Amino acid sequence: MTNTSESDEDTPRVPVVCPDCETTSRVPLSTVADAIDRHNEQLHDGDDVAEVDPDVADRIADLVAAELGLLEDGA
Numbered sequence: 001m002t003n004t005s006e007s008d009e010d011t012p013r014v015p016v017v018c019p020d021c022e023t024t025s026r027v028p029l030s031t032v033a034d035a036i037d038r039h040n041e042q043l044h045d046g047d048d049v050a051e052v053d054p055d056v057a058d059r060i061a062d063l064v065a066a067e068l069g070l071l072e073d074g075a
Protein backbone atom coordinates (compact mmCIF):
# COMPACT_ATOMS: atom_id res chain seq x y z
CA MET A 1 0.00 0.00 0.00
CA THR A 2 1.39 3.36 -0.96
CA ASN A 3 0.02 6.84 -1.20
CA THR A 4 2.54 8.06 -3.71
CA SER A 5 -0.09 8.78 -6.35
CA GLU A 6 -1.90 11.21 -4.11
CA SER A 7 -0.47 14.38 -5.61
CA ASP A 8 -0.85 12.98 -9.13
CA GLU A 9 -4.57 12.89 -8.74
CA ASP A 10 -4.61 16.61 -8.07
CA THR A 11 -3.10 17.31 -11.45
CA PRO A 12 -5.31 17.05 -14.49
CA ARG A 13 -3.46 15.23 -17.25
CA VAL A 14 -4.16 15.64 -20.91
CA PRO A 15 -3.28 13.24 -23.71
CA VAL A 16 -0.83 14.52 -26.27
CA VAL A 17 -0.84 12.70 -29.57
CA CYS A 18 1.81 12.70 -32.26
CA PRO A 19 0.66 11.15 -35.52
CA ASP A 20 4.21 11.04 -36.89
CA CYS A 21 5.65 9.20 -33.91
CA GLU A 22 2.41 7.27 -33.38
CA THR A 23 2.62 8.02 -29.67
CA THR A 24 0.23 9.22 -27.04
CA SER A 25 1.48 10.50 -23.72
CA ARG A 26 -0.32 11.93 -20.74
CA VAL A 27 1.14 15.21 -19.60
CA PRO A 28 0.18 17.35 -16.62
CA LEU A 29 -1.97 20.25 -17.76
CA SER A 30 0.47 22.81 -16.36
CA THR A 31 3.32 21.56 -18.55
CA VAL A 32 1.49 20.41 -21.65
CA ALA A 33 2.41 23.45 -23.74
CA ASP A 34 6.09 23.02 -22.91
CA ALA A 35 5.95 19.30 -23.58
CA ILE A 36 4.45 19.83 -27.01
CA ASP A 37 6.94 22.57 -27.83
CA ARG A 38 9.86 20.43 -26.77
CA HIS A 39 8.65 17.37 -28.62
CA ASN A 40 8.08 19.26 -31.85
CA GLU A 41 11.40 21.08 -31.61
CA GLN A 42 13.42 17.99 -30.84
CA LEU A 43 11.75 15.56 -33.22
CA HIS A 44 10.07 17.60 -35.91
CA ASP A 45 12.26 20.66 -36.48
CA GLY A 46 9.69 22.87 -34.81
CA ASP A 47 6.75 21.79 -36.93
CA ASP A 48 3.42 21.57 -35.11
CA VAL A 49 3.05 17.82 -35.34
CA ALA A 50 2.24 16.75 -31.80
CA GLU A 51 -0.87 18.27 -30.26
CA VAL A 52 -3.44 17.82 -27.55
CA ASP A 53 -5.83 15.01 -28.38
CA PRO A 54 -8.68 16.75 -30.25
CA ASP A 55 -11.19 14.60 -28.37
CA VAL A 56 -10.30 16.33 -25.13
CA ALA A 57 -9.14 19.69 -26.44
CA ASP A 58 -12.66 21.00 -25.96
CA ARG A 59 -12.47 20.17 -22.29
CA ILE A 60 -9.10 21.79 -21.76
CA ALA A 61 -10.66 25.22 -21.65
CA ASP A 62 -12.90 24.06 -18.82
CA LEU A 63 -9.96 22.57 -16.94
CA VAL A 64 -7.94 25.73 -17.32
CA ALA A 65 -10.86 27.88 -16.24
CA ALA A 66 -11.31 25.73 -13.16
CA GLU A 67 -7.58 25.92 -12.38
CA LEU A 68 -7.62 29.69 -12.63
CA GLY A 69 -10.75 29.96 -10.53
CA LEU A 70 -12.74 31.54 -13.30
CA LEU A 71 -15.77 29.38 -12.63
CA GLU A 72 -17.11 31.49 -9.82
CA ASP A 73 -20.73 31.07 -8.91
CA GLY A 74 -21.12 34.48 -7.33
CA ALA A 75 -23.00 36.99 -9.43
Ligand SMILES: [Zn+2]
Nearest residue numbers: 018020021043
Ligand atom coordinates in the same frame (compact mmCIF):
# COMPACT_ATOMS: atom_id res chain seq x y z
ZN1 LIG B 1 6.52 13.25 -32.73
